[in-house]
Amino acid sequence: MPHHVAVLVGSLRKESFSRRLALAMIKLAPAGLTLGIVEIRDLPLYDEDGEASPPAAWTTFREQVRKADAVLFVTPEYNRSVPGCLKNAIDVGSRPYGKSVWSGKPAGVVSNSPGLIGGFGANHHLRQSLVFLDMPTLQQPEVYLGGVNKVLGDDNTITVDATRTFLTGFMTTFAAWIGKTGRA
Amino acid sequence: MPHHVAVLVGSLRKESFSRRLALAMIKLAPAGLTLGIVEIRDLPLYDEDGEASPPAAWTTFREQVRKADAVLFVTPEYNRSVPGCLKNAIDVGSRPYGKSVWSGKPAGVVSNSPGLIGGFGANHHLRQSLVFLDMPTLQQPEVYLGGVNKVLGDDNTITVDATRTFLTGFMTTFAAWIGKTGRA
Amino acid sequence: MPHHVAVLVGSLRKESFSRRLALAMIKLAPAGLTLGIVEIRDLPLYDEDGEASPPAAWTTFREQVRKADAVLFVTPEYNRSVPGCLKNAIDVGSRPYGKSVWSGKPAGVVSNSPGLIGGFGANHHLRQSLVFLDMPTLQQPEVYLGGVNKVLGDDNTITVDATRTFLTGFMTTFAAWIGKTGRA
């Protein structure tokens, strides 16, 4: 059965490594898995008072995530944690109370950095939120992609064989995880 | 020597418990310590591309934090972590590279919730960022204030004696911590 | 298909709340799920040099976990994290390299305390290890059982109806999770 995955990118910079990595990984998806980026740039900061008359951007975002079968997060680390823009998107999607769009959707987490550590802090802080949001999250392979600047080509493909093979395996494993833990 | 503390509130709701708790705690400050809330509501989501022509709200926020001697974070937990709006403020203040407004400023962390757990997840995720930001952070007393809705009066005072005594002690200890670890 | 769950208790005290809670939860298991405590008390501290001639206690422990279909962790929090004795058991089971006994086994996490916070810090630190160990971990319902001393009877049953109902639901959900994510 085909599945569609909403991809959330944790950086708003137009040429961010996370966006380029997300685009590269979309190309590595196995048959039956389609992926598309859901934009988080225009989401006003979450404010519960706003639920009386929700901003259109909140409503659109919630609908986009709701219709997806699973979610893939591709994110840098900001200040040893999840970027505020990505956390805000998570907060917006989790509300109003009882209407979270995340609930039950299988999730994958891909953190990355030009440096060596590969966004470990963002990766695990994000995973802690996914517990609360009841998203069955793929454990292995973990992806902390260091040196991301050295593996991306101008056309947003993975130029290093070992990395491409690793990420292709990740996508295949993630597809199987969605099949096993997602909605029937 | 008097010190001024910038207070950041992790919820945008007008009548949020965190804001009311922050206002109540400001009243408990010992002599020589002044505190004022620095608003984070209007900060556009951090986007490095924006540094070419920074939004006025970023610049104003950075200036307000920069002139403070220390920072007190008063925050709820959203989805087992730091609210996106607060993390966004942290990200905005940390940039551009090499010009973080946080560096070296002593910090205190107060998490709270109407429930029992008192925002433990937000508290420690926030502390992980403060390591990177080089903010000497008060360890004890930890504040995970559960049942916050039961200790606040209409005039934003603490109505329960034991809680008021505890938070007064926190403020005194925090003032001493600023004296010890802050700038001369 | 029946499944057997190895239960690890994160406190060595004979009358520890975690042990008593584990015994009480075992009684709440649905049909088809059997559970038994695997003792961690006698495990020498992990030391890679010991692999040349592994202590009998390591070998016995590894065999006991290996034959289980899933693992349930019932633990207090020590110093805002996983008790050393439980982390040591995890380390022993994870080695030697390539022979982890944990790999692929579904996991559940139950933290508890007499206080209000219910072991949140231990719960999530443990979950971070389970990512590396490739154990599909149940997300909801989370169990941070505060006031554990007030819900246990002398015969290690749950004496409070709401708590018993909640934990019974947890066991049923955990059984379904094992069926979905465990080995065929």
Place this chain on the structure above:
Amino acid sequence: MPHHVAVLVGSLRKESFSRRLALAMIKLAPAGLTLGIVEIRDLPLYDEDGEASPPAAWTTFREQVRKADAVLFVTPEYNRSVPGCLKNAIDVGSRPYGKSVWSGKPAGVVSNSPGLIGGFGANHHLRQSLVFLDMPTLQQPEVYLGGVNKVLGDDNTITVDATRTFLTGFMTTFAAWIGKTGRA
């Protein structure tokens, strides 16, 4: 004023990189700072029942830490967290209730690995415990020393200039932190 630092090594392997790194760092201490490893190998797993008649190893360990002015932790990461042996030592030192040997002592955290990530998960999990233990902890420079196997000489010195300079700076900053936040 001279200060003495208890060094805790988070691996029991005789030739562990953490031990060798600790020995190398001891040699980089500035004047006025002396450091010595306090061994954790022989500590029986913490069990509150044991307090009725504490094992001699617990008592000796507690005395050794108590007389130090500060603590430096040098540790690998085991299963994305603090090694059980090190967490056990922390637990032993924190008890019995009200008699923690850690309280108020300044702390430094050095994590390391042969791989790239440098023990990030152990580093921050350990820091979470240090909050509860009321140990003022140096924030910057953070040390996640990846590739540790490539910077250590046979005589346990740092053979790479940039690394030696970085770690020398860390020791100097740590000494100043002890002076500022430690007991008078």
